[in-house]
Structure formats: structure tokens, C-alpha cells
Amino acid sequence: MILITGGAGYIGSHTAINFLNAGYEVVIFDNLENGHIETVNVLKQIGKVHFIKGDLRNIQDIEDVFKNYDIDTVIHFAGFIQVEESVKNPSKYYRNNIIGSLNLFDSMVSNNVKKIVFSSTCAIYGEPVYTPLDENHPKKPINPYGKTKFMIEEILEDYDKAYDLKSIKLRYFNVAGADSQIRIGEWHEPETHLIPNILKSVFEKNNTFKIFGTDYNTPDGTCIRDYVNVGDMAMAHLQAYLYLKENMVSDVFNIGTENGVSVKEVFKIAEKITENHIDVEYEQRRSGDAAILYANAEKAKSILKWKSKKTIEDSIKTAYLWEKSRH
Numbered sequence: 001m002i003l004i005t006g007g008a009g010y011i012g013s014h015t016a017i018n019f020l021n022a023g024y025e026v027v028i029f030d031n032l033e034n035g036h037i038e039t040v041n042v043l044k045q046i047g048k049v050h051f052i053k054g055d056l057r058n059i060q061d062i063e064d065v066f067k068n069y070d071i072d073t074v075i076h077f078a079g080f081i082q083v084e085e086s087v088k089n090p091s092k093y094y095r096n097n098i099i100g101s102l103n104l105f106d107s108m109v110s111n112n113v114k115k116i117v118f119s120s121t122c123a124i125y126g127e128p129v130y131t132p133l134d135e136n137h138p139k140k141p142i143n144p145y146g147k148t149k150f151m152i153e154e155i156l157e158d159y160d161k162a163y164d165l166k167s168i169k170l171r172y173f174n175v176a177g178a179d180s181q182i183r184i185g186e187w188h189e190p191e192t193h194l195i196p197n198i199l200k201s202v203f204e205k206n207n208t209f210k211i212f213g214t215d216y217n218t219p220d221g222t223c224i225r226d227y228v229n230v231g232d233m234a235m236a237h238l239q240a241y242l243y244l245k246e247n248m249v250s251d252v253f254n255i256g257t258e259n260g261v262s263v264k265e266v267f268k269i270a271e272k273i274t275e276n277h278i279d280v281e282y283e284q285r286r287s288g289d290a291a292i293l294y295a296n297a298e299k300a301k302s303i304l305k306w307k308s309k310k311t312i313e314d315s316i317k318t319a320y321l322w323e324k325s326r327h
């Protein structure tokens with residue numbers, strides 16, 4: 001069985017669909033602090049899903065899972081994800097992301113579970129020294145969220161050396177879009193990501209979309225990011241798992257499209273897809289936003305045989321249909 005921590009959340013639930021479609025039985029472990037039982041109920045209609053409501057900060061909760069289920073591999077998404085909140089309240093992030101992960105890893109070691117795929121992030125690179133970013137780019141995360149992810153990567157390296165726990169760390173770029181059948185989609189409260197916020201402003205007329213910073217050193221002055229479709233991202237986890245199972249080696253991969261798209265470009269594509277004029281307000285830059293972040297994903301292509309397939313238009317379209325279904 002595959003254990004998915006944080007499987008009631010956005011990326012974990014889309015990944016669960018890929019594993020279920022491939023015939024795996026899945027155990028979802030989530031405290032539902034930011035995940036949704038409605039999402040789990042959709043997954044239960046797709047395949048064999050066991051849901052455990054538990055918190056990684058309580059080691060007994062996760063110990064019980066390993067005692068009660070025959071877990072082969074863990075796909076670890078559970079954690080807090082908001083950069084700005086992590087700056088204001090680092091304790092919340094270190095306690096959940098670091099202590100929660102340590103409890104999970106210790107429990108895996110004591111229960112002889114030796115394979116894990118971990119959700120890392122391009123935020124661990126910090127301010128880019130060069131782009132596109134490859135896996136060897138210096139790691140200098142500039143906020144507590146990114147630091148927790150970098151520390152967890154380092155902990156996993158040490159656990160491999162000492163306890164033979166093998167890990168694949170996937171460094172995600174920006175994840176976007178919804179399930180191709182619109183059964184599930186991005187559902188964060190509050191929502192801090194660009195695409196769902198643009199789309200929300202279509203449905204909520206008092207929710208004007210804001211662009212932070214138009215004076216960056218980019219062709220149109222707005223930030224450039226790399227938007228990977230959530231279905232492609234989910235597939236990266238299945239391929240990482242298969243690679244890990246076959247080779248039993250630890251490694252790290254960027255998961256991105258290798259294409260940079262500016263905020264203004266995303267906004268224009270959203271106007272076209274939604275056939276709506278979207279009001280926008282221009283604000284000052286936010287601190288900590290790098291001008292340009294996009295991936296060199298050659299390593300994932302050559303070793304994992306993973307490649308991004310869907311376009312940003314695909315992601316905005318499914319995200320729009322998902323938002324529409326919720327309004």
C-alpha cells in the first residue's frame with residue numbers, strides 16, 4: 001500500500017488519483033487542517049482508499065498507521081505552505097514541517113519502511129544566481145517555509161546514510177490546474193496562488209485581482225514563473241516511486257515545464273479563456289519575490305523519464321472549470 005500524507009490537500013489528492021488509476025491501494029493520512037473530507041470522498045469513488053484523520057505532530061498517530069497497514073512507500077505532502085505566513089509565524093512552520101517530518105521518518109525507520117517521495121520546492125534556491133535553475137544551483141532559501149523544505153532534504157540525506165531510508169526529493173515549481181474531469185481541484189483557504197486568485201476575481205466582483213510589482217527586470221516588468229500542471233505533477237510522483245522501487249537510490253529532481261510565463265501573460269490567457277474582462281490593480285512589489293524563476297528539468301527527463309505535457313492554457317482552463325463548479 002502507498003501512504004500519502006497530506007492526501008486530502010491539493011497536490012496529494014491529484015497524486016492519489018494517479019496511483020489509484022494505476023491499481024494501487026492508497027492510505028491517506030491528513031489532519032484536515034487545510035485538506036477537505038469532500039476531496040477524500042471523491043477519491044473513494046475512484047479506487048481503494050483508506051482515510052486516517054491524524055496529525056504528524058503526534059507520533060502515535062502515524063505509528064498506528066504503520067502498525068495497522070502494510071505500507072510499502074510514503075509520498076509525503078503534509079505540511080504548511082504559505083510563504084508570507086511562515087515569515088510572520090516561523091514557529092508554526094518549524095513545528096509542523098520539521099517535527100512532523102521527523103516523526104514520520106522515525107516511524108518509517110522503526111517500522112522498516114524504506115522508501116519515500118518528498119514534496120520539496122524551488123523556494124529552497126532563494127534568489128536566483130542564474131536561470132534556468134538546475135538542481136546544483138546554490139541553496140539559500142529566503143523565508144522559513146523554504147528553509148523547512150531545505151532542512152527536510154538534509155535530514156533525508158542523513159537518514160539515508162544512517163538508516164538506509166531512500167528518498168526522492170521533488171523540487172516543484174508553481175503547480176496549477178485541476179483534475180481533467182474536474183472532480184477535484186485547488187482549494188486553499190486563504191488562497192495565495194496566482195491563477196486561482198485571478199479566476200476568483202471573475203466570480204467575486206468585489207475581489208479585484210492585484211499585480212505586485214511592474215518594475216522587475218523582465219520584458220513586461222512583471223515576475224516570471226514556471227507553471228506545471230497538477231496532473232503532470234501527480235505523474236512525476238508515480239514515476240519517482242517506480243524509479244525508487246527499481247533502483248533503491250536517493251536523488252533529487254526539479255519538476256517544472258522549463259518555460260517562464262509572466263504575471264501579465266497569465267492574466268491575458270485567463271481573460272481569453274474565461275471570455276471576461278478582469279479588473280486589475282497594480283501594487284508595489286512584495287518582499288522576497290524573485291524576478292525570474294523557471295526550471296531546468298533535464299534531469300527528470302533523462303532519469304525519471306518524466307516530461308511536462310500540459311500547457312498553461314490547459315491548467316488555466318481546468319482551474320477555471322473547477323472554480324466555476326464551486327461558485
Ligand SMILES: NC(=O)c1ccc[n+]([C@@H]2O[C@H](COP(=O)([O-])OP(=O)(O)OC[C@H]3O[C@@H](n4cnc5c(N)ncnc54)[C@H](O)[C@@H]3O)[C@@H](O)[C@H]2O)c1
Pocket residue numbers: 005006007008009010011012029030031032033034035036054055056057076077078079080081096100119120121122172173174175176187188
Ligand atoms: N502548491 C504548490 O504550488 C507547491 C509548490 C511547491 C511545493 N509544494 C509542496 O507540496 C505539498 C502539498 O502542497 P498543496 O498545495 O497540496 O498544499 P495543501 O495545503 O493543499 O495540502 C497539504 C495537506 O497537508 C495536511 N497537513 C498539514 N499539516 C499536517 C499534519 N501535521 N498532519 C497531517 N496532515 C497535515 C493539510 O491538511 C493539507 O491537506 C506541500 O508540502 C507544499 O509545501 C506545493
